[in-house]
Amino acid sequence: MSATLAPHYTGLFRHALDDKNRLTIPSAWRFAHGTDDVFLATPHPEGYIAVLPPAEVQKLYDKIAGMALSDGLGQDFVARFFAQTQSLWFDKSGRISLGAGLLEHAGIAKDAVLVGSLTKFNIYTPERWERVEARTSGENFGDIMRRLGL
Structure with a gap:
């Protein structure tokens, strides 16, 4: 991949969590x-x-850094949001380790669908992804593309 291009996350992959809640990327x-x-993994x-x-x-960091300390509701939201957010990185085998809170939020027990955007x-979860596919298929697909200007 060229060093001048930003990473692109495309495609759909089905993987299962291992016994330590690690997921291969x-x-x-x-x-x-x-x-x-x-x-950052966010709910x-x-x-x-x-x-x-x-x-x-970095974009998220810049937005948060620009928030006024006097914005109490905003500060409360940021605290709650990041209390549920997890920093992660790839291990030597290309896996990430997901915390119990994130897995519970998403309803993931074993099987997962990774989707690039x-x-x-x-x-x-496979079931939630099926619902996304149903909402965005057929005529809806073209309507959504037009709405987004794609």
């Missing part, structure tokens, strides 16, 4: 990252885990 997604790169309100790579983490990737 596709090699295509690991390729552009070094061993020191830190990702998404729609019931899945969103995994932000370093570039997206270009700038980040998401981790779903």
Whole structure:
């Protein structure tokens, strides 16, 4: 991969957690990252885990750093959000270790679906992913593309 291109997270992969709650990340997604790169796994309100790579983490960091200390509700939200968020990195075998809280939030017990969304990737239960596919298929697919300007 060219050093000038940002990593791209595309495709769909089905993997199972091992007995230590580790999940193998596709090699295509690991390729552009070094061993020191830190990702953030966040609970998404729609019931899945969103995994932000370093570039997206930096954007989030910049937004949070710009928040006024006097914004009490905003500060409370940030504290709650990051209390549920986990820093992670790839081990030597290309796995990430997910905490019990994130797995419970997403309802993941064993099987997981990893789905790229270009700038980040998401981790779903197979059932939740099927619902996403159903909502965005057929005529809805074209309507959504037009709404997004794609």
